[in-house]
Structures are given as C-alpha cells and as structure tokens.
Amino acid sequence: MSTTPLSSSGQASARVGIGTALPRVDGVAKVTGTARYAADYMADDGAHPTTRNATHPTANIAAHDLVYGFIVNSAIATGRIVSIDASAALATPGVLLVLTHENRPDLAPLDRAWKDKVAPGGMPFRPLYDDRVWYSGQPVALVIATSLELARHAASLLRIRYEPTPHQTALGEVLHTAYPPSTEKGGFDPPPPPRGKAYAALAKAHARVDAFYSTPVEFHQPMEMHGCTVVPASDGTYTVYEKTQGVMNTQQYLTRVFGFAPGQVRVVSQFVGGAFGSGLRPQYHLPLAMMAARELKRPVRVTLTRQQMFTFGHRPATVQHVALGARRDGRLAAIIHEAVSETSQFEDYADVTVNWAGQIYDAPNVQLGHKVAKLDVYTPCDMRAPGAAQGVFPLECAMDELAVTLGMDPLELRILNYAQRDANKDLPFSSNALLECYAQGAERFGWGARSAEPRSMREGRELVGWGMATGAWDAMQTEASARAVLDASGRLRVSSATADIGTGTYTAMTQIAADVLDIPLDDITFVLGDSSLPMAPLEGGSWTVSSVGSAVHAACVQLRSRLAEILQTHGGVAFANLDTETLAATMKIRDGRVRLQRMEEDSEHNSDEDTAASIALADLLHSARLRELDEQVTVSPDARQKQFSMGTFSAVFAEVRVDEALGEIRVSRVVSAVGAGRIVNPKTAANQVAGGVVWGIGMALHEHAQFDHSLGRVMNHNLAEYHMPVNRDVGEIDVLFVDEHDDVVNPLGAKGVGEIGVVGVAAAIANAVYHATGRRVRDLPITPDKVLESPR
Structure with a gap:
C-alpha cells in the first residue's frame, strides 16, 4: 500500500507555526479515500503507512x-x-x-x-x-x-x-436506591464538602428558584x-x-x-x-x-x-435538583445542585455533574451532591464533555429563571456573580477570561437589542427568542512522550502514540514542530496511533494539545539545541564564532540545508551555494559522524499547577425561532465566545467548537433514547428514529476566541477546545425557547409537544 501523505501542500516555503489557521494536513488522505480506518485493513496491506520503512508482521498473510x-x-x-x-x-x-x-x-x-x-x-x-x-x-x-x-x-x-x-431500566423508579458512587474512576471528583448553610440561606433569600430537571440517555453515533x-x-x-x-x-x-x-x-x-469518548x-x-x-x-x-x-456505553440519564437563592441586588446567597445518574449493575460509573456550580459562580452557601442508581443497562461511558454537558444545563436554566424572578438581564446576573477564584478548591484560576467571553460574545450577538419580555420578539408566524448560558470545562495536562528525528535531507519525523479522533491532532502537532524548528510543513511528518511509538495518554478530556503538544514542543526544542551545538562544532568558520543560543534562535532548515535567518536580507544577492553561512544537513551530519538527529522526551505536569485551578470558559448566545402553531423550533444562530488560552490552529479549533455547538443542538432538541421499560430495550436503535441534527437543523454558528495568556497550564499556554464547545449550548437554547414562548421546559429534549403545553 502506498504511503499516506500527511502534509499540507502549498506551505513549502513560508514559516507556518502556532496560531496560524491551516487546513488539516490529513485532509487530502481523508477526502481521497487513502486514509485507512480499523475495518479497512486487509491482511496483506504490507507496511503500516505511519511506519514507512518498518517491516509489518502481517505482510505475508494473504x-x-x-x-x-x-x-x-x-x-x-x-x-x-x-x-x-x-x-x-x-x-x-x-x-x-x-x-x-x-x-x-x-x-x-x-x-x-x-x-x-x-x-x-x-x-x-x-x-x-x-x-x-x-x-x-x-x-x-x-x-x-x-x-x-x-x-x-x-x-x-x-x-x-x-x-x-x-428487570428495571427506568431511572425514575429507582431514585430512592441512589448512593454515593465509587471514586475509583479516574477523572471523577466527588462533590466538595458543603460551604455554609445552603438550605437555610435559600429559605431567607429574597428571590428563589427551586426546580427539578432531567436529561435522557444519549448514545454514541460517530460516523x-x-x-x-x-x-x-x-x-x-x-x-x-x-x-x-x-x-x-x-x-x-x-x-x-x-x-x-x-x-x-x-x-x-x-x-x-x-x-467522542466511546x-x-x-x-x-x-x-x-x-x-x-x-x-x-x-x-x-x-x-x-x-x-x-x-448496546454499549452511553451518556447516562440524570435527574437533577437545582435551587438558587439571591439577595435583592441579585447576588447569589445559596446554590444547591444535587443529581442522580444511572449506572449498571456491575460497574459504578459517575460523571462530574454538579461541581461546576461551585466553580463558576461566587456564593457563600453551596451544597452539592451526586449519587448513582443501578439499572439493568450497560455501564455508561464518557461522552463529549461528560458531566458538564448534563450538569451545566439545569444550572444555567436556573440562572435564567432567577434572572426573570429578579427582573434582571440574564447576562448582568452572571457578570454580577462571576467567581474570582475556584471556591471548590479554594484556589485562584491560572487564568479566566469569562468576563471577556461575556463582553465579546454579547457584542457579536447583538445582545443589547434583546427585548426582555417573553413572546415580545416575532417575525411573521415565528416567535423569536434569545438566550444565553455559561460554559466551563477543565484544562488538564498529563504525562506524555514524543520523539523527533531529523534526517540528512531535512525532513522531520515526529511521533507519539496519541490519537486523532477528528480533532486535528495531526495538524496541531505538525504546526508545533514547525513553529519550534522553522521547517516547512511539507517536510514534517507526524506519526501517531501505534502502540510501538512513544507513550501517550488517551485522547480525551481536551488534554491532547496540552499533554502531547507539550511533549512535541519539548522534543523539538531539544533537537534544535542539539543541532545548534553540532552546527557550532562542525559547521565551519561561519558558525563557530556564534554561541549556541544565537544559532538556535536564528537558524532555519530549508531544502536540506541549515542557514541563518539573517541571510534573508541578502537573499537577492547571495545563493546558498556561495555563502559560508549555509551548510547542507547531509554534510553537517557526516562531519559529526551521524546519520540523523534523534531526540525523545517525556513531559509531566509542572508542580506549580497544583497552586491553581485551571479551566476553560465560554459564553454561549443562541437565537431560536418557534412556529407558534406547530411548536417547531429552529436554532437560527449561535455565537460561542471561548477563552481557551493559546489557540494552536484557529481553523481546526473553531471547527471543534462548531461541532460541539451542533452536539448541543442535538442535546437540546433531538437526541433521546426511547426505552420500552416492559422489555428493558431501546426501541429507536437506528438513525431513522434516533434523531440527531442534520444540515437543515443547524443555523449560523459564529465562534470567537478571546485572547488569553496562561503560563501555568502548560508550556504552550494552550487549554484545549474539544469539550467546551458543547457545554452550555443546550441551556442557551432552552433559555431562548422560554424567551420566545414563555414556556419553561426543564426536561430534555425540548420537543414540539412540550412547547405547546401549558406554561409551567
């Protein structure tokens, strides 16, 4: 089988690194059908395409x-x-x-x-x-x-x-059996201890919201x-x-x-x-x-x-209780968020569902609780933004309800209660651009033109509603390794046993390497998805750029430093008089040669062949008695991270149009403003957030596993009846990234965007539906029959 090209055409000469909006380097392989997926391999495919010269153990099997x-x-x-x-x-x-x-x-x-x-x-x-x-x-x-x-x-x-x-497959029938889940699962943090006396503060509050919400089972249906x-x-x-x-x-x-x-x-x-977690x-x-x-x-x-x-893992169904109490001026006095989610009879699965309430908003009295109840189903599993997608929905709907009760603008209420630090952990944020997300998102959306009264905005037969919500997700880094190999022709091969599940890992890692070594993208191959490569964590939790990207960055920095040392020692007179730091900072690699960037000014008058400050990599490595430069590093989280809470935040604004007679809901536009640190590739990052918005539309209006509880079986187990958003269901999606510098989260300052895009979207849509119709729907999905019901 021919080698799959994983490079971006047309980028051979220009330096293209971190922060540049580039198309995916693996895009050509995907659209031409040369990309191989798990069920595409034949037994005699020969060498695996990402290990170009390796002998494949199955090559002789017909x-x-x-x-x-x-x-x-x-x-x-x-x-x-x-x-x-x-x-x-x-x-x-x-x-x-x-x-x-x-x-x-x-x-x-x-x-x-x-x-x-x-x-x-x-x-x-x-x-x-x-x-x-x-x-x-x-x-x-x-x-x-x-x-x-x-x-x-x-x-x-x-x-x-x-x-x-x-058997029993109905969560509502077993709520009384719920119990605190095991903390064995990595990534599940039990709710923090209560702060203050939330129920007492709720009873004394000037304005209160106290309601139950539910989210249904959602099943993984990737392409x-x-x-x-x-x-x-x-x-x-x-x-x-x-x-x-x-x-x-x-x-x-x-x-x-x-x-x-x-x-x-x-x-x-x-x-x-x-x-997406499956x-x-x-x-x-x-x-x-x-x-x-x-x-x-x-x-x-x-x-x-x-x-x-x-017939396997899914997003668990939840029943959640949220109560908010506020003073007359709108400041929160009490937050109560309690949830029960389903698990199987044989495992103890739990998402981080309720903790977000104590992190996003500042309140002196907070009580959070999470229990699970066993059902005769398969164990739930992580699904994009596990826990946050379900837990932020009722919290942000309750904040909207509280704003209505207080007669305040929903955005003003959130700004008023912005948390300066993470009270759950009693730590400052490494960075938190949420206020800028509110400001820039509201301006882009035109929030200032919103009429506060429900049912007050209309176009023809459609009621128009505007809603908004906050989003939050963790920013994490874990240990990862990467290897960088520079050959005599000037080609760089970087590898790590990570994955690309559609998030753009190939592209992001290629850009990081190009940024460090100043090598054209066409001369870089990033290799992943092979257990024989340097160690990498699971690709999930929006930590791949933070973790693997930091390892790629470190490996390339180390390779650059070593190349500078060799250049100084074996490069000749033109390089010997420069210190290694200067060489590392100014050299570039083009067409198999190492040269100094300062030569660019004389490029019209001097060629590489007639200048002493340029040398062929092949000659340089030969002089150093090397065939190639090979550096492998392992990067772990910095101990300084323990002194901070690290998170990604967003503000989501949604416009819906509701057919008053039929109850049909259209999401006509969404603006998502995200603070996610340094963005490696704005194009692929925006693509991820937009995809998350589509997920949020599905969560709000479409996805719902329908059980026949007498049989204990999902009845709509097909794409004809398990509804997900299609093109006609998705309106305009506008994604903007707020500038945010964070030198704590990882050496790159990047936080990851895979999860944050979906968090808060369902709530923003639900709040927009209320604004359009005056009907508050607390049980997802929001279907026409619920919109046409009497107001609650």
Whole structure:
C-alpha cells in the first residue's frame, strides 16, 4: 500500500507555526479515500503507512485468509441463557466457528486484568463469560465465516433459549436506591464538602428558584462504527487495527486479558472516524475478535452494526435538583445542585455533574451532591464533555429563571456573580477570561437589542427568542512522550502514540514542530496511533494539545539545541564564532540545508551555494559522524499547577425561532465566545467548537433514547428514529476566541477546545425557547409537544 501523505501542500516555503489557521494536513488522505480506518485493513496491506520503512508482521498473510465475525445480542434484559443450538449455523458451508460462553477460551480470572485505564469501580464486563444476561443487547455469541454476509446469515440460525428475570431500566423508579458512587474512576471528583448553610440561606433569600430537571440517555453515533481487524503472525504476535482513543490502553487491556507477553500485541489506529469518548474504553467486539483470531490462527474482522452501537456505553440519564437563592441586588446567597445518574449493575460509573456550580459562580452557601442508581443497562461511558454537558444545563436554566424572578438581564446576573477564584478548591484560576467571553460574545450577538419580555420578539408566524448560558470545562495536562528525528535531507519525523479522533491532532502537532524548528510543513511528518511509538495518554478530556503538544514542543526544542551545538562544532568558520543560543534562535532548515535567518536580507544577492553561512544537513551530519538527529522526551505536569485551578470558559448566545402553531423550533444562530488560552490552529479549533455547538443542538432538541421499560430495550436503535441534527437543523454558528495568556497550564499556554464547545449550548437554547414562548421546559429534549403545553 502506498504511503499516506500527511502534509499540507502549498506551505513549502513560508514559516507556518502556532496560531496560524491551516487546513488539516490529513485532509487530502481523508477526502481521497487513502486514509485507512480499523475495518479497512486487509491482511496483506504490507507496511503500516505511519511506519514507512518498518517491516509489518502481517505482510505475508494473504487477504483471502481474512474472515469475518458477526455478534449475536441478547433478546432479554436480564436472566440466564438456558441453551444455545448452533448446529444449523455450523452446518452452513463457510461458517468456521461459533463462540459462546460454553466454548470460549479460558481468559484472565481476576477483575483487575479486565480493568482498562479509565474503568470505574466494580466488576468489568466480560463478554461470553457465563450464562448470565445483564442487559438487553448483551453479546451472547460470535459467528465467524468467510464473509460478513454469511456470518450475519448464520447468526440468524442460532436458536437461543432464555430464562428471563425481572428487570428495571427506568431511572425514575429507582431514585430512592441512589448512593454515593465509587471514586475509583479516574477523572471523577466527588462533590466538595458543603460551604455554609445552603438550605437555610435559600429559605431567607429574597428571590428563589427551586426546580427539578432531567436529561435522557444519549448514545454514541460517530460516523465510523466500532470495529477491529486482528491479524496473527506466524511468530505468535498480533497486530490489532482498532478504533480507539488510546492504542496503549487497548494494548494493555489485551495483554492482561489474554495473558500475552509484553510486545506480543501491537495496536494500530491511524485514523478514527469520530469517537467522542466511546473509544476511551475497549468495547466488547475487541476481546471477541481476539478470541476468534487466536482460536483460528487467521485474521479476523469484527464490526458493529449501527443498531449494535446502541448496546454499549452511553451518556447516562440524570435527574437533577437545582435551587438558587439571591439577595435583592441579585447576588447569589445559596446554590444547591444535587443529581442522580444511572449506572449498571456491575460497574459504578459517575460523571462530574454538579461541581461546576461551585466553580463558576461566587456564593457563600453551596451544597452539592451526586449519587448513582443501578439499572439493568450497560455501564455508561464518557461522552463529549461528560458531566458538564448534563450538569451545566439545569444550572444555567436556573440562572435564567432567577434572572426573570429578579427582573434582571440574564447576562448582568452572571457578570454580577462571576467567581474570582475556584471556591471548590479554594484556589485562584491560572487564568479566566469569562468576563471577556461575556463582553465579546454579547457584542457579536447583538445582545443589547434583546427585548426582555417573553413572546415580545416575532417575525411573521415565528416567535423569536434569545438566550444565553455559561460554559466551563477543565484544562488538564498529563504525562506524555514524543520523539523527533531529523534526517540528512531535512525532513522531520515526529511521533507519539496519541490519537486523532477528528480533532486535528495531526495538524496541531505538525504546526508545533514547525513553529519550534522553522521547517516547512511539507517536510514534517507526524506519526501517531501505534502502540510501538512513544507513550501517550488517551485522547480525551481536551488534554491532547496540552499533554502531547507539550511533549512535541519539548522534543523539538531539544533537537534544535542539539543541532545548534553540532552546527557550532562542525559547521565551519561561519558558525563557530556564534554561541549556541544565537544559532538556535536564528537558524532555519530549508531544502536540506541549515542557514541563518539573517541571510534573508541578502537573499537577492547571495545563493546558498556561495555563502559560508549555509551548510547542507547531509554534510553537517557526516562531519559529526551521524546519520540523523534523534531526540525523545517525556513531559509531566509542572508542580506549580497544583497552586491553581485551571479551566476553560465560554459564553454561549443562541437565537431560536418557534412556529407558534406547530411548536417547531429552529436554532437560527449561535455565537460561542471561548477563552481557551493559546489557540494552536484557529481553523481546526473553531471547527471543534462548531461541532460541539451542533452536539448541543442535538442535546437540546433531538437526541433521546426511547426505552420500552416492559422489555428493558431501546426501541429507536437506528438513525431513522434516533434523531440527531442534520444540515437543515443547524443555523449560523459564529465562534470567537478571546485572547488569553496562561503560563501555568502548560508550556504552550494552550487549554484545549474539544469539550467546551458543547457545554452550555443546550441551556442557551432552552433559555431562548422560554424567551420566545414563555414556556419553561426543564426536561430534555425540548420537543414540539412540550412547547405547546401549558406554561409551567
């Protein structure tokens, strides 16, 4: 297979680094179809495209050896499997294997072997472990055949008898059983202790809002469905092409579960067609595919159908109580935010849902609480802005309700209660540009022209509403490694075992490298998505630029310093008289040569060939007895970060138009003003925020998993009935980034924008719907029937 070009054309001569709006360097590969995803690899593809000269362990396996798996899912919500008759399937020509709990291979017996890096507390799910059925849609068999169509047909021939038991899938029925969740899951911070006496302050407040809100289950539906291709080699090693947000997490999981030796499994994930949290944990298709590949000693591909995408982790349903009390002047006296979210019977999943209330606003009396309740469903999982997307919705709606009660402008109320420091942690912010987000977002939107009275703005048969909300997300950094290799031709190869789930990682890392070394983008290749590369964390939480980007920056700085030393020692008289700091600061690499930037002034009169202050990299490295320069570094968070609270903030303004007779809602425009530190690529960053806005529109108006609780089953498990925004549902989206300097968050000063785009959008839309109609909807999604109901 030919090498996939991951460079941006037309940028060969100009210096293009951090802060430049560039198209994606991987864009050509994606639009021309040369980008390979997990289910695109054939067994004889040869060298992996991101390791251009590496010998691929599967190169000698013929494509016709590839076989296909189809997963059979349970037809009941809870109970046990009485029997599985696979005789008809196995008698079908071309069917090679039917795996069930009765004939699966022996695997790791202890729970800890099945826990991946972000597993919550409890017992991890093990597919085909025994005859117990935990939830509707649980995998109960895997059929392997010579074609996908044959495997799917053979799966329909299985005869499975069940013994069902009573089940519960309605969160509202089990609220009384809720309990504080385990804190084992990384990233879950339990609510801080109460500050003051919130309920007493609420009772004495001049103005109060006290209400319940709910958000439904939302399912992951990225463009690329989950799947993998597992390829065994004759030496007992395996290459796994997997849709994942962390190749190292996946590799570690497979090694522990199957008892492989270190290095026996290599995980590759060069391109991911959207993941948004669904790829943080290994999904059940992965161990099933590995079981089959190890049993048959043949390459196996297992992919999920769109319907099966509804049978694993999801955004949990929540029921939330928010109460706000304010003084006569609008200053908050009390904040109460309590939530109950769902989890499975076997694991203890929880999002950070309520903590935001104590961070965004300044109030002397705050009480926050979060509990979970067990249902007969699969364990929920992280979904874009986990916790914040659900938790900020009721908080920001309640702030809007409080503004109405006080007769204040909703924006003025938020500005009045702006928090100068994070009271949850009792720490100052490393930076917080929220006030600028309010000001610039309001100006761009035209908020000053808003008529305060509900139902007072109209165009034709449509009521017009304007609403706004605050958004917040954490700014995080974690340990990461990167390697930078400069060859004799002047080409730079930078690598890290991170991912690009559509966020623009390829582009951002290429720009960071170009910025440090002053090398044209066309001469830089960034390599990711391979567990054999330098260590990187999962791509999630908006920390990839902060973490991996800092490692790339450090590796390139180190390489630049070393090149300066070699240039001074082996570059000749023109460089020997300059100190290494000057050389490092002024040199540039073009067309395989190192030269000083000060030469640009004489470029019309001097060529590289006739000047002493220019040298071919090949000659320089030869003089230093080197073939290439190779630097690898590991970067960890600075200890100084512990002295601050680090966050990303936004102000979201939304305009809706509501058909008064039909209740149909259109989001005609959204302005999102974001303070996210230094923006590496304004184009891809704005693209991420705009995508988050679309998610927020879906959360507010469309997405809703419909359960038949008598069956314990999701009934709208398809894209015809599980509604998500399409082009016609999305109006104008205007994204602006507020200038924000932060030298604490990481060496780059970048905070990440993957999550912040969705936070607050649903609330801004809900508040706009109220402004348009006078109807307050507290239960998402906001559908026409709710808008046409009597005012609440």
